[in-house]
Amino acid sequence: MHVVEEIVVHAGEAWWVHLVVAAFSCVDAFFPTVPSESLLVALGSLWATSKRPSLLFLVLSGWGGAAIGDHVTYHIGRLLPWRKLRFFHEGHRGHRAVAAAERGLEKHAFTYLMTARFIPLGRTAVNLVAGGVKYPLSLFTPKIILATFLWAVxxxxxxxxxxQWFETHPLLGILAALVLAFAVSLLVERLVRRFHAFKAGQASKSA
Structure with missing residues (x-):
């Protein structure tokens, strides 16, 4: 156990860990099975126990990678016929996510772009749709820069x-952080979905 902890701490001190964080955060934007958020959470926990890697550089690398990835997804939506993929056909989860993203962008673009970043498939869908409907890049970019910064922090x-609860046991700290992150992400996702449903209900009443 001690040897494993030493290996984990040593990896966290390596200069290239920030490049890995940036790469994971970028790819996760258009390939949501990549665990970029879990990686940031785990390394954030490691910082609390060993002060390595730098928390500031973790935020910056996650922020930069996620912002680039969201823009890549936007341009995929704008340039490629992604709707022809089976995953986005009617009856699939991707189709439901895209339909929700279309409604959200039409009625509440700012709040939808900001909050969708915290839902893995949701952020992919909303960025694809933003590109597909040619949502202005000049409006998309500042919202995404803010959303990805908040997500990284x-x-x-x-x-x-x-x-911080396991200062002398880095591995236990990482496990606790991942469990906490999973529980918080479920709560955040539920709150975001309820918020969007509330906004949609208000829009239908005023129509």
Missing amino acids: YSCLVGALAG
Whole structure:
């Protein structure tokens, strides 16, 4: 156990860990099975127990990678016929996510772009749709920059908070951080979905 902890701490101190975070955060934007958020949470927890890697650089690398990835997804939506993929056909989860994203962008673009970043498939769908409907890039970029910054800070701080409970046991801190992040993400996703449903209900009443 001690040897494993030493390996984990040593990996967290490596200079290239920030490049890995940036790459994961970028790819996760259009391939949501990549665990970028879990990686940020785990490294945030490691920072709380060993002060490595730098929490500031973790936030910056996650932020930069996620912002680039969201823009890549936007341009995929704008340039490629992604709707022809089976995953986005009627009856599939992707189709429901895209339909929700279309409604959200039409009625509440700012809140939808901001909050969708915290739902893995939701952020992919809303960015694809934003590109597909040619939502202005000049409006898309500042919202995404803010949303990805908040997401990176949130992910790192959840990890750091849980890691403080296990200062002398980095692996236990990482496990606790991942469990906490999973529970918080479920709560956040539920709140975001209820918020969107509330906004949709208000829009239908005023129509």
